[in-house]
Amino acid sequence: MTNNEFVKAYAPATVANVCCGFDVLGFALDYPGDEVWARRSNAPGIRITDIKGIGGLSADPAENVIGVVAQKMLTELGITHGLELQLHKGMPVGSGMGSSAASSAAAAFAVNEVLGKPFTTEELVVYAMEGERKASGSAHADNVAPSLLGGFVLIRDYDPLDVVPLGTPVDLYCTIIYPQIELKTSLARSILKKEIPMKKGIRQWGNLAGLMAGLLKGDYGLIGRSLHDEIFEPERSILIPLFKQTKEAALSAGALGCGISGSGPSIFALSATAEQAEEVKLAMQQTYAESGIEIKTYVSKVPEQGARVIEQPILQPVQA
Template structure:
């Protein structure tokens, strides 16, 4: 590959936890998402030459997740040449939609393509987790794995990492309402109790198993019955204005289930059809209409594909 050839990759937002699957379950969205541009350079080191779509992110490659991911990949391959990178943020930070995960996943995929695909897509999960560790202090996989692999993904274990792609066995559409307040993952985690009652744990495990069975059996009703968080939602929901009203509105409009996306503040709802998801979107928006809080909403089919190549060219990419 010539030194002036560049790769541009797109990685989608994700919903993690999915009510009953705290820290072990996530799924991909079609949009929003992030793009990362990468090109080889003769001089060693990584340079981030542009960040589009958001203010306040560092261009220092040791502080930005795309630089951290790329550096780890180059180091492990003993590569001495450098990289020039750019980042286009298509989603806000602290939204609960896997913002840092999308950047990390796009970076891992773009660098892998640029270097001739030395790593499998599943191996890239480990590199993208380095970005998550930089962003949040915890190398978790429930956002980066679905962003890379698409569909639903179960993180069975971390020692060693065991990621189980579940695909999308049945049609599902996700409605996302993002109240434009920033909610740090660290704050959402800080309020969680470190121990749970056995009775609640059993209920939660049953819901997670029920959700898995609902996917495999293509049983929408079972999915809906299982989309319930017995443990963490009651604590986290107090940080999200109008959460319970929005969830009730989504269910009344026909959603299979609804809950907190990741650490919040975004709220997700799953539906069986696009028309239903759009009706849920309208119902959720009405709750916030007179709240004084700006919102963004997205409707996305849950896709089979996650990260993907957007462009490969000898020309400089168009500026956002």
């Protein structure tokens, strides 16, 4: 970082909830993701000078999550000089893959580098959460934390915030299919019941405990047996056309488990090998083949690393 060059940071898409881990668990993908470029400017204030890859996002730093995250960091540190930011979107918004989180995480990471790393990556989570507050009204961490930290991340509690990085089994691959329908997070949340039958609660936390043990011990059979959600998925999946058929197709093709990514509409499946994940992708695609619904698909390793500095842009930005 010399001569006032841009620092370029990349932060990946994420899958929150992960079946039985509703509101407490998320994991990172390697791809897709967003880039944020940042450099110091002598003029005070934050300017967003370019947004690539997607239309319709505000360049007003008070309205775009990357500006909100950057401003929070400057304010916290009492820094008065300005920043110039650019956002290169590499993923669609409203997909349930943590699009606003990837932008927020990349912004936090890039700005931290420009400022000489005053924060550890874990400490950046609270700043990236401000982007989520801006985007959804709720400063949740289950997308920004894995986008920053990589692997699986548990958000044990918010009061105070307790973020537990879990890493990931060496070989774990995620297939995502994004049926391009509009599904508001607020609707996906509003249809959930406010009370859980005790028996279902016990099954849910048995499965989450099993998933935790499976992930930490690298026990793929246990991961597969634990990837269930009998509470939220039955309520939410009715909002996603062909969910049931797609899940059945993924499991028949050998996926360890399958569920709704975040609040949807994307559907994720986990597999133990890259080849399996590709086969699962074909099977999931097939269910939408004659539906008339446009889809995007992604296959990615679950990486150890999340947000990072890149030397060269790595994105081929998608046009949504």
